[in-house]
Amino acid sequence: MQRLGSPTPLSAAEAARRKKRRFQSRSDEEIEAEMDNRGLSYRHGWPLLPPLPVQTVTRGATLAVHNAAQHLGTVQDILLAQRIHTYDAFFAYRVPNDASYDEPIEAFLTLVATVNAAVPVTFVAPIIQLRQYLKTQEETRDIFIELIDYRAIYGLFTFPIRHKETAILEAWDQVSNIAETEIAKFNEKWLSMELLHRGLMEHHCSPTVVITSPSAGNNAWTQAILPVIRQRLRNLTPLFDLEVMCATTLVGVRKSDTLSVESYAKTVVMGGSIGIPNDTKHAGTVGGFVKLSDGKTYGLTNHHVVRDGLVDEVIKATNENYLKPGQMEMSTNPHRFNSPADCDHTSFIEQWKEQEEIWEKQKNKGNALAVTELTTIQTQLNKANQSSRDFGTLFASSGPRVMERPEFLRQPGSAQPKGKAASTNVNFLLDWALLEIAPSRSVENKLPNTGMRPNAMATHLVKGQLCNTWTPLDSGKTHIKRDEVQVGKHGRTTGYTFGTINSALTKINPKVESGWENFGKVYHLDSSTAGVCYSIIRRGKSDFVDSGDSGSVVLHDDTGTWLGLLFGENASGSGLMLPMDLILKDIQNVTGLAVTEPRLDMNPS
Structure with a gap:
């Protein structure tokens, strides 16, 4: 699966800081001046810490520090003397998302202490004492110091904005425009912007603007952009928090742990693994199967899952910027796929x-x-x-485009949408592809018989369930402006997972940066209008999505009807989804063929 974004090169200053972080601070005042200043109430440290999220690698970290147990004991004594209770103290490599592959992991060795950051104590004095102690030891002289709330070590509680929170939803456009304006003044890069409930405690999660950026570690964010945005947001009601997270892409791939012998069956079911032959690094998901009026059934996935250099060249040469059936280059040189x-x-x-x-x-x-x-x-x-793993060939693709339309389209038999959603157009991203099935394989719109963990999450979806209908997001039980819409999916990487659709649309950066292939550039968005999609927030402990799940069909949990197509993930842990009515409408426009399955069901039960 191709990445739609690539890591931003580090500035010379940042590269030098990471390569050799030799601070000459000797006085308490100098140490305090070097402390982390990202403004997170639940995270403190020395010096400026890598932006969240980070990958925590403990293997080998303790062995890298001579007399580690003795040092950790002293650390806990220092914190206890400052009336700070530690839940745990350990050495780990806290590796940020923007770390390059050639950076040694040793550059991110960190002393981590989990604490209760909600207790009204100052963390300045204990961090100074920790730094004064650690700098006297050769093996700990240059390590990071991180005091983080025990509830945030692996991420904050995250919940969707509910449909009933009208004041928050009505303020979202103004809030996001303020953030976009201030970011633009400093010419910083950002990838996505979403509105979520985030916090340390399940029942005390504030509405939070979550911005993802490949340059989240730059000083401009902490010293200029965030303070100004926070000041401007203080004048709004209700109050909004602000968080910047590091992300270099919204899509990617990792090893799949869900493959079973069922994956090799002649009949492929929903959520299977697909990839280009001889590509040992990339894979995606064939989420479901679309039958067209030509009588054939095609596998549905994302455009970015199937794209390579040839596909990009063919689409670039077209006036429409999408791939129609029968394109000569693809007919003479079929673009093949394997499953798994x-x-x-x-x-x-x-x-x-x-x-x-x-x-x-x-x-x-x-x-x-x-x-x-x-x-x-x-x-x-x-x-x-x-x-036989031969799955099929590329038939048609949306290419990287957007469709300007209201959030909801009027469906046959439905009431006319009212309010802002009926009149204001937004730029929904388009990211779909259809694969013609090989003669040696067959397909069926049903869920796999394996992988559903007993009692993992309360769900109405069951193994082997037939799922061959679709429903728009403004009708029946799936009206996201009226109901809490719970969903599930089966993906190539994470298998069965479950979530809730966020009622606030997520924005995708429209700005084109030369030398940085972000979503705005790939999707040909101009600098004035952001692209949008829906976010899905996990239910339970399992993440809703991980790299490689792109192409999964998102199903209504109650009925199994198709609601959307998963195409990416955000640093906050949310999945990114495009509405199914948009996908199926564009399939008909591009192919010139009517969709006969899945069939429309306005009142699924």
Whole structure:
């Protein structure tokens, strides 16, 4: 799966700071001046800490510090003397999202202490004492110091804006415009802007403007942009918090842990793994299957999942900026796909080979279960290696475009939308592709029989459920301005997950930066109007989306009807979704064929 954004090169000053963070501070005043100044009430430290979110890697961190246990004991004594209770203290590598692949992980070695940041104490004095102590030790002289609330170490509580919160929803346009205006004054980059409830405690989460930026670590954010935006937001009612998170892309890929022998069946079901042959790094999800009036059924995924250099060139040469069926270049050189994707197939084989090696050793030791286990393993390997993974070829694609339209379209048999949603046009992103199914495979719009964890989350979706209808987001039980709409999906990476659609639209950066392929550039947005999509906030402990889930069909939890198409993830943990009525309407426009499945159901039950 191709990335739609790429890491922003670090400034010379930032690169130098990371390469050799040798602070010469000797006095308490100098240490205080170097402390983190991002203004987060739940996170304090020295020096300026990497912007959140960060990946926490503990493996090898303790071994990197000589006498680590002794140092941690002293750290806890220092904090206790300052009346700060620590829930835990440990060494870890806290790696930011914008870290380049050639940066050594040692550059992010951090002393982490989890505390209760809601207690009214000052953290300046204890951080100074910690720094004065650690700088006397060679192995800890340059490490970060991070005191973070124990509830925030792996992320804040996040909840959607509810449909009944009209004052917040009505203020969203003004709030986001203020943020856009101030960011533009400093020419900083941003990727997305969403409105969520965020906080340390489940029942005390303020409405928060969450901005993602590949340059979130730049001083301009903390020293200029955020203070001005906060000042301007203080004049509004209700009060809004502000948070900037580091993100270099809204899409990506990681290893899939959901592959099973069912993934190699002749009949492919919803949420399967797909990828370009011989591509060992990228994969996406075929979310469901669309039957057109030509009588054929096609796999539905994202455009960015199928794009490569050839597809980009073909689309660039068209006037419409999308890929119609029968394009000559694609007919003479079909763009093929495998299911499962090559990277997932390789991972599946490696996992079973590891198990085979383990049980071979057990067999040599006389374990009576070994023969049975080895037979099962060989069956799995034979199925994976002997099955045809040829899935199909690219048939049509939206290309990277937007569609200007009201948030809701009037559907047959529905009431005319009222209010702002009926009259104000917004730029919805378009990101879909159809794959023509290979003769050796068949498809069915039903959920997989594996992967649903018992009691993982209260849901009406069940394994093997037939899902072949779609519903707009302004009718029946799925009116997001009237109801709390709960959803689920099955994706290539995370399998079954569940969430709630956020009632506030998420904005995507329209600005084109030379040398930085952001969403605005890819989607040909001008500098005056942002693109939009919906956010989905997880229900339960499992993230709703991870890299590689792009292309998943988002289903109404109560009825299993199609509501949208997942195309990305945000640094806040939310999934990014395009409405299904938009997708199906554009499929008809591009292909010239009517959609016969999924069929429209205005009152699903």
